[in-house]
Amino acid sequence: MAAVQPPMETLRRAAGSLGVLDWIRVGVLAAGLLFVATGLLPADTARSSIGRIAPLLLFLFSVIVLAELTKEAGVFDAIAQRMAKAGRGNYAALFLLCVAFASLTTIFLNLDTTAVLLTPVMLALAARARIATLPLAMTTVWLANTASLLLPVSNLTNLLAADRVALETRAFAARMWLPQLAVLAVTMALLWAFYWRRRMRGEDAYDPPAPAPVRDRVLFSATGVACLLFIAAILGGVHTGVQLGVAATVAAAVAVAAFAVRDRSALRPSLIPWQLMVFVTGLFLVVPTLERFGLDDAMVAFVGHDGDALGAFRAAFSGAGLSNVLNNLPAYVAGESAVPASNQEQLLSLLIGTNVGPVITPWGSLATLLWFEWCRRWDVRVPMRKFVLTGAVLAVLGCAASVGALLLTR
Secondary structure, eight states: OOOOOOOOHHHOOOOOOOOOHHHHHHHHHHHHHHHTTTTTSSSHHHHHHHHHHHHHHHHHHHHHHHHHHHHHHHHHHHHHHHHHHHHBBHHOOOOOOOHHHHHHHEEEEEEEHHIIIHHHOOOOOOOOTOOOOOHHHHHHHHHHHOSSSSGGGGHHHHHHHHTTOOOOOHHHHHHHHHHHHHHHHHHHHHHIIIIISSHHOOOSBOOOOOOOOOOOOHHHHHHHHHHHHHHHHHTTTSSHHHHHHHHHHHHHHHHHHHHHHOGGGGGOOGOOOOOOOHHHHHHHHHHHHIIIIIIIIHHHHHHHHOOOOHHHHHHHHHHHHHHHHHHHHHHHHHHHTOTTTTOOOHHHHHHHHHHOOSSSSTTTSSSHHHHHHHHHHHOOOHHHHHHEEEEOOOOOOHHHHHHHHHHHHH
């Protein structure tokens, strides 16, 4: 019989398994709890802040569990292999297919899903097809950020913004479809110029990999149906944080039920995205505290409160800049408090800046942090100078194009 480990030994082993990013996330939550305990953040304010994000945390938890099980069932791998086959060895065709895959995953299943699940799929595809990994990797991380404008579900910041300006899913998409198309066009042009063209990728053609068999057809079908149900719920008019959380939970429950019957070994604790939950909860305690001690005034100075075109561009570039200094989530939350609720264009421009802009620094968004972690695990070398410089070009041109398009949808 195996000996039972003492509690302190268990804690020591658990602590030893945490990476640097994990400790940062835990530290953010610990700081937030300390602020509440010491009274720097009043308990009522803390409850209000956590109450605002509770439905969003349910959504994030459920959609990531859904996506993890969908990947486990082989759905993403099958799509990637079919993409490579459909490209028929042509890089331009593969480029368009990868852009479509990454964009649709981000739009309907959240940017963190793209970073967490699509990155390893794309890297595996590169290995199987014996092609350069960097073009596929950069396509994933750039589109995880820039393709996250269209729907409230695409990004946590979108859910917050949609709630602030009282826009349901269709109304939100009606304002953001043109900005989304504009930034996708910019992203595609820059991806091709910086990473995909012949001089950058190094080959004229690639060999499509042989398709791998589906391990379990029942799980493959069940998780595919669960994803389609979730997408149908979004398109059918689900729009509030509570409704999105319920829709994602139902879809995740379908996937969990299928695995409970067919493969219980996949239902492991690592499915729970505790790092994301801890980080987001901590941020929503830390940022309100900082707002009470001068952050509000600083954000008003940066963002301003002008509702005209100049105010929109100012908000976008302030949000983009602060996102790359701190992180896009606290940048949006802090900026939101500086923008009057009546200035819809300015608030949506701030959203554009915090979604499209954080592509310069590795910590600009959680999706970018997760992407770097996957690249490290796969031994993918990311030239930091090129990453920063090309990201800066994308941030400037992408924000400018998106805000300009937003002003056309008034």
